[in-house]
Amino acid sequence: MRNIWVIWRKELKIYFVSPIAYHLLAFTAVVFGFFFTVATAIFVSRGMQAMRMGQGMPMDVNEWVIRPLLMNISVIGLFVTPMISMRLFSEEKFSGTIELLMTSPVRDLEVILGKWLGALTLYASLLAVSALNLGLLFFYGRPAWQPILVGYLGLLLQGGCLLAIGAFISTTTRNQIVAALITFDLCLLLWVLDWVSSYEAAGWARVMAYISVLTHFEPFSKGVLDSKDVIFYLSMIFLGLFLTSRSLESLRWRA
């Protein structure tokens, strides 16, 4: 346990002394800030319109502002995870520090978990930046907070799953850019896979839709906590970390 903590702290330190963390935080702040502004502006103008036409129907902030924004973050996550995960093992392999880690009295699993949790923490801090924006809504309205919480849980799970896959990819190469590219390719594929379900209902299409990471996020964005989706993310995290540990071990054999 202590070793996981030691490695977690080192990972975070390296993220935050290099420009990576600051770039990602700034990127999220700007991009999400933009989405947030646009989403609320649309919401306000629709509200005005409805009032002018005398409809005055009750408009739901959760449904009209927060849900689409959560979906936006989920997509931003696809772009951000490769940038976070690319260095996890590639950098250590390139600089030779992997020899230090693997000759220290630490289990491979502790290294992997420490690194993955470090990456997840950085990802969570990006989510926190986006949450600041949503927090503003509570000054002007009364959105339900429970669905937001569920949404963020979903985002965290999705991030954990993509970061676990990214961690595996980064064990396979010494080159961070290659790791980022391959991870990005996979993220993109896992995003669009479910599109086939819009025209095809056969078994294979359902399988592809099931694998798609974003299909499982949709219920979260609506505030629905379904064990099926939680289990999907958890098993993907497990798979990613398992592959990482296998790949790390194979380094010893192939060297």
Place this chain on the structure above:
Amino acid sequence: MIKVEGLSKRYGRTLAVDNISFEVQKGQIVGFLGPNGAGKTTTMRILTCFLPPTSGTATVAGYDVQAQPLEVKKRVGYLPENPPLYPELEVEDYLAFVGKLKGLRKSELKARIDQACQRCAIGDVRKTLIGKLSKGYRQRVGLAQAIIHNPEVLVLDEPTSGLDPKQIIETRTLIRNLAGDHTIILSTHILPAVEQTCEQVIVIDRGKLVTIDSLENLTRRLRGVEAVAIQVEGRDGALDPAQAQRRLEQIPGVSRVVLKESDGGRSGFEVESLPGRTIRVDLARAVVEAGWVLDELRPAARNLEEVFLELTKAEQDTRSGGDK
């Protein structure tokens, strides 16, 4: 302290280490000597549990590298050929990280970092980013990293590579100072490095163990003869080197006289005895009897380079002889 038996390591089709066995006693400094690609790094990586052996066993401090790797790792400090450094970290933070990774408690950490910094003379760069350090400093930080948890065994892969001569001397002194507390294995393909630091030498070539012996024995065993460097001068300033050489060759027990240098009246020779004979006294007497001035008379240390070439050559000869 270290026991290696029948160790082999195969990468695909190439046999990097071929059935090596040796033992290292506690507190010794052992030089691991061989040309590039001889299998030094591979052997060291097996000893540090970075790589598993293909066959054979290795035990470090009583623990098997395959059965109890965590126990071995706790007791070994390892400096790989490229020091494993994080350029983004400050030296002190880096050492603290490694210390914790090696299992040091918080209470002892500070004292251990202080000691490692002091021993490796990096106290003045503790707050510097590693990325900004010169090569020499990085090497020393790498060494500090290896000794941070006061390990019983130190494995140093080419600790002096890429350093300038002054740094090489400093690093050697440092390593010699570390001996006693630690058992040290260091690899090098530069012979003087071994000559000046190690008590015991393991020579390997193309994955095979060529020999293991103390440096002294190694040199002696190879010759089995006494070698003396002698420098003489004619009394009146003139001396015919060829004549002097003939004179020396006539001394009983002398097998070979080689003229090393001749400068006006002064000539230097290297004289070898027949096996088992001492010739120094006879040489001195002969010089006096001939009426020359004896400028210098000392045992000629054959340098390790010759020894090494001879050893690996002998190995090749027997091998090719066996093929026929």
